Structure formats: structure tokens, C-alpha cells
Amino acid sequence: MNLPSSSTSPEEEAQLLKQLRQVLLSEDREALAAIREMLEDEAQLSEKVSPIIRQHLAFLKENFHEEYGVIIEEIVSKKLSESQDEIVNMIFPKLNTIIKKFITAQFQILKEGIDTQIKTVQNRFSPKNLFNRFFGPSDSDIVLSQLDHPEVHEVYLVQRESGLLLGSYAKEKNTDQDVIAGMLTAIKSFAEDAFNRGKEDLEMIQYENYKIFLHNLPSYYFAVAMTGSISTSEKENLSNKLITFAQENVPFDTTNVNSTLTDRISTALAKHFVHFNIQE
């Protein structure tokens, strides 16, 4: 190689530098070409990288908890505490349904068990028992009603079409009863319209332990809010009580609703229902 002397021209210097670069970088260039070829060829790259990845995956499989456990736990814990409401909203409906199904099933088992026991033990041929068996409440109804005694809390008498309150009785007065009567009528109208049951009436609204029985008559209806389990015969007792009340206390024409009428009916309702025992 000719080294540049002080007398060489700039062209000669450039030529010499080019030669020098070729000599010094030729090995690097070859190595670079080999790396590029390997990167661009999937098979070659896979051959090189796969063992490393497999090795690392195997390592993670063995040591994931030590390596990342704390971080993951922190992330999950943070996410859970931030999303408590969403989690409750997701879980609660399912949990609620499961619990309700379980309780219903258990009650059914209990009812069947009581029936079986009573039928086995009882003297079924005594005149009194024979009469009760045909005309009285069923044995399971008696036992169940004693377990979960039904209690009337509020009674409303409502004009059927307008939803205007004709009279009411409540053990504890804490809400506007006129508005309750209106909303009950709106719910009733909505349900009857929505399901095209124009000729049929909504008969019960249930909210958790609260049940509202609706007893429909031609121009008005009764809404009875109560708690506890009510048997078929108790329901019949209640219906009879309501019909008797209507016959004795509600005037034939209730078109014009005024405070004199509502006060009179409310007083009568209180008199009839303050000591009312649905089981009698």
C-alpha cells in the first residue's frame, strides 16, 4: 500500500482512503451480510431464536411467581379495588338468583316434607279432619303460615281508571298516599297494556319481602301491601274481607272524588284493618 506523502494530490488521497476502508471493513461487511441474511430468512432466524425463547419460557414457567408475582398481585389488587362497583354489579344478579332459587327449592322440600309427615301421622278419618281436608286450609299452608306470619301493612282503595285515591289505611304513614295510588295505577295500566292483557288484571306486585295484592272490582280496586307468606285460603279470606268492606262502606257512585268521601272510607278502612288477622 502506498502511504500518502506530503506531495500527493487530493484525488490520490481519496483513492488511498477508499482502499484503506476496503481493507479494514471487509470482515465487518461480511459479518453484517450474514446477520442480515439470517434475519431475513425465517427458518434461520427461528433456528437461532426459538431455543432462547423456549429456554426463557421454561424459566418463566418455573419461576413466574418469583419474577412477576408481586407486580401482578399489585396490578390485580389495584384493579379490583378500583372496580368494586362493577364487580358487585356483575356478581350480584347471579348470586341473588342462585340464593332465591335455593331458598325456593328448600321451601318446596320443607313443604313436601311437612305434607308427608302430617299425612302419615294424622288420623285422616276423624270427622273434623275429613272436613278440614276438603274445605279448610291445607296442612302445609297452616304450618308455613305459622313460620312466616302474613301481615297487612297498608290498604288502598283506588278509582280504577283515574288512579285517584278513594281511601287508605297504613300502619305507618310516611309517603304521599295519593301519589302511591297514582303510581300503582300507572304500573297496572302499563303492565296490562304492554302485554295486551286489556281484559285481564294485574293481580300482584312483589318487591323483595313486600307483596302488593291487587283485588280488582269494576270501578275501583284494592291494593293491599303485606309481608309474609300468604296461603291460598288466606288470600281468599282477604278477598272476602275486601268485598264485604266494599259492600258496606263504598258508595255505588264514586265518580266525584272529594276529601269527604276519602276521609269516610279511610276511617272505615282503619276500623276494619287495624286488628285484622288474615288467618281468621
Place this chain on the structure above:
Amino acid sequence: MLSKKVILTGSFGVGKTSLFERFINNKFEDKYLTTIGVKVGKKLVNTPNGDLSMMIWDIAGEVAQNKVPTSYFLGTSGIIYVFDVSRPSTYGNIAQDLAYLKSINKLTTIKIVGNKKDLATEAELKALQEEIPLPVDLFTSAKTGENVEKLFLDFATEMVG
């Protein structure tokens, strides 16, 4: 004291609930929350003809009145048909809507009310009255409260008298 049922009806977003809230609770909310089903409220009104317990049903808005469950209208003594003075689509069907309401409530008094009058000038309201094929009983603003008390008081007075 008499009790009467009054219905607020009309297209959606015309301000029925705002009129209801303004009259019953004397408050106004700027944000729009659509009414689901129906909301019932009560107000005792002292009129020159006697006192009235007014049960007001605020019904969810519908583009046409024949879409409202007919049972909501049963036993009603008065209907307030509300439209929005700033939205022509809310009074475009007024003639058909009123004919329908009259057909299902033959004895009921119906008031036509243009709400959101704060969004229109007097001249615009006058032009609107000429454009609408039926006479508007009152222009109100639930936002400012203008004519809201008058609307219900006049209606109550008619019903008691």
C-alpha cells in the same frame, strides 16, 4: 276538596317534566332526562271556585299520541298538550294528535301549550300562532317559570267550577 287527574302529554323533549317540576316543586333542571313510563305528582291548588287536589301524570313523550297507552288517559279530567316553540317537529302533528285525544276522551278539556317561550321573541310567537292550525291556549317557560302557575291555576279553576 275535589281530586282530579290531569295529564301532561306531547312529543319528547318539549318540557313536560320541566313544567311538572316547576309547578310541583318550583325547580328547573337544565339537563335533559327522558321520562320512562309515567311520573305521578300531586299539588293542592287554591282556586276562586274552591280547592283542588290535582293529580298530575307526566307521561313519557311520544312523537304521535296514538303511541301512548290509552289506559293512561282513562278517568282524566284534563289534558295539557305541550309542544316546543323552537322545534317545528313537535307541533307538526298537532291537528291529528288533538283529534285522536278528543276521540278517546270525549268529555275531557284539552289545553294546548307552547313551552320554551324564552327561546322565541314575541313576534316569532305571534307568527307561530298563525302557523299552527289550532289556537294555542298559553305560551309558557318552565325555565323562567313564566305562565306555569297561571296554566295550572286557570285549568284548576275551570275544573272546580
